[in-house]
Amino acid sequence: MTPASARAIGLVVLMIGVGLRLDSSWQTLAAGTLGAGGILGLWGLLAGAFVRPTER
Amino acid sequence: MVDCRPGTALFASAVLLGSIALALRSLARVEVAPTPDGPAAPLLGARVRVWYRGVTGPAIDFLERAGVHADAITYAQLVLSVWSAMAFWTGCIFLGGVWVLIAGTLDVMDGDLARRGGSAGPRGALIDSVVDRWAEAITFFGVGAYFRHEWVVLVVILAAVSSQMVSYVRARAEGLGVDLHMGSLQRPERYVLLGFGACGSGLVSHLVCAITGQHHDAVLVIALVLLAALSTWTVIERMRHAVAALGRSGTES
Numbered sequence: 001m002t003p004a005s006a007r008a009i010g011l012v013v014l015m016i017g018v019g020l021r022l023d024s025s026w027q028t029l030a031a032g033t034l035g036a037g038g039i040l041g042l043w044g045l046l047a048g049a050f051v052r053p054t055e056r
Numbered sequence: 057m058v059d060c061r062p063g064t065a066l067f068a069s070a071v072l073l074g075s076i077a078l079a080l081r082s083l084a085r086v087e088v089a090p091t092p093d094g095p096a097a098p099l100l101g102a103r104v105r106v107w108y109r110g111v112t113g114p115a116i117d118f119l120e121r122a123g124v125h126a127d128a129i130t131y132a133q134l135v136l137s138v139w140s141a142m143a144f145w146t147g148c149i150f151l152g153g154v155w156v157l158i159a160g161t162l163d164v165m166d167g168d169l170a171r172r173g174g175s176a177g178p179r180g181a182l183i184d185s186v187v188d189r190w191a192e193a194i195t196f197f198g199v200g201a202y203f204r205h206e207w208v209v210l211v212v213i214l215a216a217v218s219s220q221m222v223s224y225v226r227a228r229a230e231g232l233g234v235d236l237h238m239g240s241l242q243r244p245e246r247y248v249l250l251g252f253g254a255c256g257s258g259l260v261s262h263l264v265c266a267i268t269g270q271h272h273d274a275v276l277v278i279a280l281v282l283l284a285a286l287s288t289w290t291v292i293e294r295m296r297h298a299v300a301a302l303g304r305s306g307t308e309s
Contacts, residue, residue: 002114004111004114005114005115007078008111008115011071011075012154012158014068014071015068015072015154015255016151016154018064018067018068018071018150019143019148019150019151019153019154019258020151021061021064022061022064022065022068022150022151022258022259022262023143023147023148023149023150023151023258024148024151041071
């Protein structure tokens, strides 16, 4: 998985987590989804920051 | 109605704004050939479309390698539209918006996957078109069900009918030999307007709720009014274009 893909998937998972947190009563699932999305997105951001533009 | 969660809404707003900033930065690097678009061009220009195809490219590569058929993506879009309708109906506005945006992405991806996998053809095009109409109608049904006791339901009905008409006019005109790719509010624009309108509404509602103690759907209502008005305008635009083209062809024959 490339950093760009991780960022995109992380953002989608994070937004589903935010939706669950805001709108539903499934707060445990929301926390898990938020955590998974946050870790994936953060990894994508950090990994992308250390890749030379020509290799992205 | 669930509690107010301004902290989560603030965090999500910051993440979304940061993502939009990153997207704008990469959007500026996209190069597209200049086209004589004019005022009838879609609201999302060629640059945005090319950029989004680049974003979804790796996912399409993965699906192609995994041997997933384009029809499966088309049906997944329908399932997500049912989910979004259920989310809207039950008052989960932000979640409904997220499902709409993901369904819209699948709508873009199924065609690209079919073209890349060599399975593009009249059969797939027919299935895609019919499923798209169903998906859109189901989503609006959910939004309408949420606003069933308010005047907004009339706006939703107008938006739903006009959205179907936008596609119908094009299909009918193309059946009569007129190519109709123009129109201000085409399907991707409708997905973006409804999806981001719902997500924005969910966030604003939770932020405002911390002050007023009540949830509000003002942003979603504004998005729906815009959707209804611009869809109706697009139908008129396409009708005028098609009638003019048919008039010319009638005179020529």
